[in-house]
Amino acid sequence: xxxxxxxxxxxxxxxxxxxxxxxxxxxxxxxxxxxxxxxxxxxxxxxxxxxxxxxxxxxxxxxxxxxxxxxxxxxxxxxxxxxxxxxxxxxxxxxxxxxxxxxxxxxxxxxxxxxxxxxxxxxxxxxxxxxxxxxxxxxxxxxxxxxxxxxxxxxxxxxxxxxxxxxxxxxxxxxxxxxxxxxxxxxxxxxxxxxxxxxxxxxxxxxxxxxxxxxxxxxxxxxxxxxxxxxxxxxxxxxxxxxxxxxxxxxxxxxxxxxxxxxxxxxxxxxxxxxxxxxxxxxxxxxxxxxxxxxxxxxxxxxxxxxxxxxxxxxxxxxxxxxxxxxxxxxxxxx
Amino acid sequence: xxxxxxxxxxxxxxxxxxxxxxxxxxxxxxxxxxxxxxxxxxxxxxxxxxxxxxxxxxxxxxxxxxxxxxxxxxxxxxxxxxxxxxxxxxxxxxxxxxxxxxxxxxxxxxxxxxxxxxxxxxxxxxxxxxxxxxxxxxxxxxxxxxxxxxxxxxxxxxxxxxxxxxxxxxxxxxxxxxxxxxxxxxxxxxxxxxxxxxxxxxxxxxxxxxxxxxxxxxxxxxxxxxxxxxxxxxxxxxxxxxxxxxxxxxxxxxxxxxxxxxxxxxxxxxxxxxxxxxxxxxxxxxxxxxxxxxxxxxxxxxxxxxxxxxxxxxxxxxxxxxxxxxxxxxxxxxxx
Numbered sequence: 001x002x003x004x005x006x007x008x009x010x011x012x013x014x015x016x017x018x019x020x021x022x023x024x025x026x027x028x029x030x031x032x033x034x035x036x037x038x039x040x041x042x043x044x045x046x047x048x049x050x051x052x053x054x055x056x057x058x059x060x061x062x063x064x065x066x067x068x069x070x071x072x073x074x075x076x077x078x079x080x081x082x083x084x085x086x087x088x089x090x091x092x093x094x095x096x097x098x099x100x101x102x103x104x105x106x107x108x109x110x111x112x113x114x115x116x117x118x119x120x121x122x123x124x125x126x127x128x129x130x131x132x133x134x135x136x137x138x139x140x141x142x143x144x145x146x147x148x149x150x151x152x153x154x155x156x157x158x159x160x161x162x163x164x165x166x167x168x169x170x171x172x173x174x175x176x177x178x179x180x181x182x183x184x185x186x187x188x189x190x191x192x193x194x195x196x197x198x199x200x201x202x203x204x205x206x207x208x209x210x211x212x213x214x215x216x217x218x219x220x221x222x223x224x225x226x227x228x229x230x231x232x233x234x235x236x237x238x239x240x241x242x243x244x245x246x247x248x249x250x251x252x253x254x255x256x257x258x259x260x261x262x263x264x265x266x267x268x269x270x271x272x273x274x275x276x277x278x279x280x281x282x283x284x285x286x287x288x289x290x291x292x293x294x295x296x297x298x299x300x301x302x303x304x305x306x307x308x309x310x311x312x313x314x315x316x317x318x319x320x321x322x323x324x325x326x327x328x329x330x331x332x333x334x335x
Numbered sequence: 336x337x338x339x340x341x342x343x344x345x346x347x348x349x350x351x352x353x354x355x356x357x358x359x360x361x362x363x364x365x366x367x368x369x370x371x372x373x374x375x376x377x378x379x380x381x382x383x384x385x386x387x388x389x390x391x392x393x394x395x396x397x398x399x400x401x402x403x404x405x406x407x408x409x410x411x412x413x414x415x416x417x418x419x420x421x422x423x424x425x426x427x428x429x430x431x432x433x434x435x436x437x438x439x440x441x442x443x444x445x446x447x448x449x450x451x452x453x454x455x456x457x458x459x460x461x462x463x464x465x466x467x468x469x470x471x472x473x474x475x476x477x478x479x480x481x482x483x484x485x486x487x488x489x490x491x492x493x494x495x496x497x498x499x500x501x502x503x504x505x506x507x508x509x510x511x512x513x514x515x516x517x518x519x520x521x522x523x524x525x526x527x528x529x530x531x532x533x534x535x536x537x538x539x540x541x542x543x544x545x546x547x548x549x550x551x552x553x554x555x556x557x558x559x560x561x562x563x564x565x566x567x568x569x570x571x572x573x574x575x576x577x578x579x580x581x582x583x584x585x586x587x588x589x590x591x592x593x594x595x596x597x598x599x600x601x602x603x604x605x606x607x608x609x610x611x612x613x614x615x616x617x618x619x620x621x622x623x624x625x626x627x628x629x630x631x632x633x634x635x636x637x638x639x640x641x642x643x644x645x646x647x648x649x650x651x652x653x654x655x656x657x658x659x660x661x662x663x664x665x666x667x668x669x670x671x
Contacts, residue, residue, distance in 0.1 A: 091377045100437075102378045109386070131341070131365065131373050223624035263626040265571075269640045292628050293638045331644030 001062045003038040004069060004188075005053065007139050010177030011070050011159075012039060014185035027055055038063060042139060046092065046115060049142035057150040065153045068143045069184045072113060072158035075126055076134035079111070079160055084187045086110035087156035091132050092141035093117060096125070098132060103144025105155050113158060115141035135160070157191075159184055207240075208247035213255060220258040227262065234261040268335055269293065272328045276321050283316045289325065296329045298322075337361040337441075341373055343393040351445045351485070352392055358483045361390065369393065374421075375438050382616055384426065384439035395419065395444035400453040403470060408503070409597055409664055414468045415457055419444050419486065420475035425507055426540040428617045429568055432474065434609035443480070447489045454493070458500045470503045477504035478525070481513045491517050498522055503563065509543040509551035519559040524596050526563030527552055529586070531578035534570055537621060545582070553589035562590060566653075567601030567666050569645055570622065571637065576648060583656040592658040600649050601666035604636040 006012040009030075015021070021032035021039050030041035030052065040056055042049040057063060068087075074080070088110035092099040094117045112133035120126045120136055129136055140156045147154040159180050209217060224231060235257045240250050260267045277287045286301040300317075304310050327333075340361045346352045347366060356364070367373055370393035395418055403414035421442035422432055433439075444450075454469055461467040471477040471490075481487050494502045502523045504514075514525060530538070532545045543551075556562050564586075572578060586592070603622070605613065607629065613622060627635045636642060646665055654660050 089380055089383070098376045100376065100378055102380070104380050108382065131339075131367075132377055226619055226621055226624040262624065265641050265644070266626055266638065269638075292630075293640050294628065294630055295639075329640055331640040331642065331647060333640070333644060335644065 001036065001038065001060075001064060003040060003056065003060075003063045003066045005040045005042050005049075005066060005139075005143060006068075007042055007044045007049070007070050008177075009041050011181055011184060012041065013177055014181035015039060015188075018185055018189075026059070028052065031056060042142075044138050046094075046117060046139065046142045049139040050146055053143060053146040054149070057146060057152065063152065065155065066143060066147055067188070068140055068154065068156040069188060070137065070139065070158060071161035071180060072135045072137040072140075073120060073162050074134065074160045075114075075120075075130035075136055077163075079134055081160050081162060082183070083160045084183060085135065085158055085160070087113045087135070087140055087158055089113075089133075090115060090140040090144045090156070093129060093132075096128070099141070101145070103141065103148055103154075105144075106153065107155065111135055111158075113137055113140050113156070115139060157184065157187055205241070206247060207251045207254065209251045210248065213251050216255055217251075217258075220255065220262060223262055224258065229261060231258070234258060265335060268333060269328060272333055273325065276324045276328065280316070280320065283312075285313070285316060285320075287325075289329070293329055296326050298325060337390040338387040339363045339365055339389045341365045341367045341370070341389060341391045343367060343369060346392060346394060346445055349445060354485055355392060355443065355445075355483055359390065370442055371396075374440060374442055375436055377438075379438040379440070381433040381439050381612060384422075389440040391440060391442040393442065393444060394446040395450065399450045400457055400469070401473075403468075403473075407666070408468050408470065408599070412466045412468055413457075413461055414470065415454075416470040416473040417450050417454060418474055419447060419450060419471065420480070420484070422474065423476050424479055425476065425542045427507070427542070428538045428540065428613060428620050428622060429570075429603050429605065429609075431606065431609045433612040433616060434606065435474070441475075441480075443484055447486050451489070451493045454500070455497070458497055461500075466499060466501055468501045468503060470505060472503075472505040476506050476508055478506040478510045478514070479508040481510060485513070487513045488517060491520060491523060494523050495520055505565065507539060507542045507548070509547040511551045511555050514555060514560060515558060519561070521561060524561045524563045525555055526565055526596075526599075528565040528567060529582060530566070530568075530570070531572075531582050533578060534572070538570060545585070549585055549589045552586075556590045556594070561596045562594075563596045563599070565599045565601070565666070566649060567599055568603035569601065569649060570603045571625065571641065571645060575645070576652065579649060579652055583652060587656055592653060592656050595658065595662065598653055598658055598663045599666045600646050600653075600663065602637055602642045602645050604634050607633055607635060610635040 004015065019034040019037060021034040024031045024033050032039040038056070038060060040052060042052045086107040086109070087105055088107050089102050089104045089112045091102050091112065091114040093114055113135040114129050114133040115138055116129060116136050120129065135158055137158060143154055143156060161176065161180065221231065224234070235254055237254070240253050243250060243253070245253065273289060280287055284302055288299040290297060302313050304313060337359060338361070340356065340359070342352060342364060344366050370391045374391050400415050400417045403416050408414040421436055422439055423430070424441070458467055490502060494500065500522065504523070504525045505528065506525065507528045527548055529545065529548060535542060535545055552562055566579070583592070613620060626638065628638055629635050637645070650663055653663055
């Protein structure tokens with residue numbers, strides 16, 4: 001579900017005509033719903049926008065993307081009244097200082113916009129803002145900030161209504177509302193729905209992935225995709241499913257095979273270490289090495305019931321292949 | 336072409352500043368008080384450098400010459416780097432600059448005389464018998480813009496008078512026009528960072544192709560300029576050994592490996608912040624399909640056995656192709 005936001009009701013006029021929006025009984029006025037879209041009138045300014053958008057996103061979890069539409073002023077003479085531009089990155093000015101944080105939409109070809117806390121009344125102030133962005137508005141940074149908090153994607157499209165010369169925005173909107181709103185609507189209707197990234201969640205019958213295994217699976221499947229390695233060419237799910245293992249162990253097996261295909265060097269190191277350690281394990285000595293391989297420290301464990309066991313352990317440790325283990329951990333292997 | 340050029344008022348009148356402005360094209364010039372009033376004040380996405388890049392011209396303030404981190408250069412000598420520019424025209428996917436300044440805009444500092452004063456102080460403080468090294472290009476490419484910035488003769492003049500110190504110009508460019516105009520000095524080394532052609536195409540976006548860089552190396556070497564080599568960062572590929580063999584074969588046609596001043600080897604590595612930026616900026620980069628770990632030092636890199644395997648293989652290859660083992664060092668990694 002998408003949420004459309006406007007600062008002023010006038011900017012949304014055409015949208016109310018186009019879609020059958022009905023008011024929703026909520027904590028405050030200004031929230032509407034039609035098929036497939038919510039619509040929110042935020043009011044002007046950073047504070048009003050932050051408050052209202054936060055409340056709505058907190059209450060309506062089904063909202064996935066936010067589309068902010070409205071007017072802005074141009075700080076650069078190369079942009080003209082009546083143009084609509086997608087916003088790329090938004091910045092914020094407060095008390096004549098720039099806020100460091102910025103927020104970006106997926107529109108990499110858009111223009112940048114600075115949300116000002118006050119109206120742009122003098123040329124010096126406009127010049128300072130123009131160092132950071134060619135457009136100025138009063139809200140979009142708040143939209144970006146709240147969407148970042150709620151991990152929602154956001155888009156913004158701005159109609160240039162003036163040259164940021166101090167004219168009251170409400171006045172501009174009320175006078176030109178019809179024209180602005182129609183232009184924003186036709187622009188919006190032309191927009192293609194942005195591609196949404198579908199989450200990859202393994203759904204194999206007969207396998208059970210724990211939460212951490214799911215995370216690992218998702219990470220590995222992304223890596224396979226980057227490397228152009230199709231899963232069905234790497235893992236034989238039918239074969240694994242036929243194994244007499246628990247669903248959890250089958251899932252672990254799938255992950256192991258994915259890792260082996262992706263990181264053969266790592267697999268080689270593990271196998272070499274296992275080959276070195278195996279004779280020790282047969283003698284009842286457990287050997288642990290760091291999973292990250294970042295240090296050469298190893299842990300040795302053995303059960304000692306009596307003096308004979310202790311003597312045996314001491315004798316066996318004389319043959320302990322420490323050098324060989326260290327060589328492998330230092331990458332001295334044949335690949 | 337730059338979108339905007341911001342120039343500090345105090346330096347606008349300087350011949351050096353005007354020289355730079357005359358050599359570049361830009362849409363608008365803005366006079367400002369200080370670079371730091373605008374640059375880095377807001378977090379500007381790194382990839383905006385693709386569509387609009389601003390240039391800042393100013394004076395570098397604060398610490399002008401800094402001590403380099405451990406294992407930065409050849410062992411046993413003190414290493415320093417100096418800062419005369421921020422950011423780079425290239426776009427290497429692993430580059431730490433994408434997480435460093437929070438802005439991709441270029442900054443060029445023009446107060447080279449002040450930087451050289453600081454370098455002189457460091458030389459004076461260095462113990463007799465050891466060679467202080469000064470590296471340019473920690474935050475920018477040392478050669479890429481030298482035809483515009485024009486600082487090379489100033490540094491050559493200085494190092495000519497200070498033969499006990501060494502200057503390293505580190506580059507991925509092939510822009511040797513200015514260097515060729517200058518008489519070579521034994522203590523000024525131009526070092527080229529090379530990767531196999533396939534890796535350059537995949538990761539070192541907008542940098543010159545390998546053969547162009549090799550040609551530049553050959554030309555400089557022919558004119559008597561000392562040359563260094565960085566095989567850094569190495570990114571593992573299945574045909575890693577074959578591709579580096581091919582690179583070294585081609586390199587030998589330009590310069591015999593034993594004639595290189597040094598060869599530095601390093602495996603790709605990131606700080607946590609930079610790796611986060613790589614994920615954000617290049618979500619489909621093959622780098623993100625690698626088996627990296629975050630070490631106790633916070634660095635994201637290959638696991639230790641793999642790092643050492645890569646470095647040992649590469650070191651052996653270089654020796655096989657004629658490099659002097661004494662001249663090979665591992666960058667940012669303990670010798671094994």
